[in-house]
Amino acid sequence: MSISSAIAPHLPYLRRYARALTGSQASGDAYVAAVLEALIADPASFPADMAPKTALFHVFTKIWNSAGSRTEYPTVDSIMPDQKVDSITPRPRQAFLLTAVEQFEPTDVAQILDVTLEEVTELADKAALEIAQQLATEVMIIEDEPIIAMDLESLVEDLGHSVTGTARTHKEAVALAVRTKPGLILADIQLADGSSGLDAINEILGSFEVPVIFITAYPERLLTGERPEPTFLITKPFQPETIRAVVSQALFFGQKATHAQAPSLTGA
Structure with missing residues (x-):
């Protein structure tokens, strides 16, 4: 099987991971494009002794880490201009996202990051400590299934936020x-009235800026590259660890985005 055939099914998930890691669709996709260019230039860089998905994420990690000395992300619309990469502790965040969001086994994470299993545990623990230090906020939930809505509310409150x-x-x-101006929104895609959660969010964002996490049973439908896509996306059925990880990421990057955009909004 060719490398392109082997990695094709996994590219949507690498793009999701890259966006959660960088906090930007454009920045994440820039790194994914760099991975593809590297594999075209040097097919031997694709580890033949790893499962295709693990190998793909491993190549991504090597490219991401090689850019660690830069003071800016490699995209003109980065949400964190002049923000040093090492100030957001990228390595623990990688371990946490790989396990909690992308659902890799610890052994796979060790291969992807080229570390030991013990180091994977240490990185995940450090990430958890940093996530726990995030400021609490008010969260709004858009969900038409009562049981799922209750689960989300419980998870959000356990993290120290209010609903x-x-x-x-x-x-x-x-x-x-519009009435409550939440600091974060968790949004289902298909709503009780047959409308789209995407449409509701687009209308809300026309009134004020707020980080959004979309929840869907069909993430591949939103990861096509054909239009602007959600940076934060959770697949149903979800795991509690996934909610905790993505909520913390969305709040971190959402706060940075709001701060970075403030000068242009003031000048408008």
């Missing part, structure tokens, strides 16, 4: 968001 409310339809979502 402003739950909306089941497009109309309810927009009204609740």
Whole structure:
């Protein structure tokens, strides 16, 4: 099997990981493009002794780490201009995202990061400590299934956040968001009235900026590269660890994005 055939099914998930790691669709995709260019230039750099998905993430990690000395992400629309990469502790974040979001086994994470199993545990523990230091915020939930909504509310509150409310339809979502101005939104894609959570979020973002995490049973439908896509995306059925990881990432990058955009908003 050719390398291109081997990695094709895994590219949407690498793109999701890259965006969560960098906090930007453009920045994440720039790194993924660099991986593909590297594999074209040197096919031997693709580890033949690893599973294709693990090998693909391993190559990505080598390229990501090689850029660690840069003071900016390699994209003009980076959400963190002049932000040093090492100030956001990238290695623990990698270990945490690989296990909690991408659901790699610890042995696979060790191969991807080229570290020992003990180091994987240490990195994940350090990430957990940093995530616990995130500031609490108010979270809004857009979800039409009551059981899932209750699970999300419980997880959010366990993290130290408060829930402003739950909306089941497009109309309810927009009204609740405008009234409560949450610091984070968890949004389902298919709502009770048959409308799209994407449409509701687009309308909400027309009123104010807020980080959003989309939740769907079909993530590949949103990771096509044909239009702007969610940076933070959770697949149903989800694991509690996934919610914890992505909520912390979305809040971190969302806060940085708001800060970086403030000068241009003031000048408008």
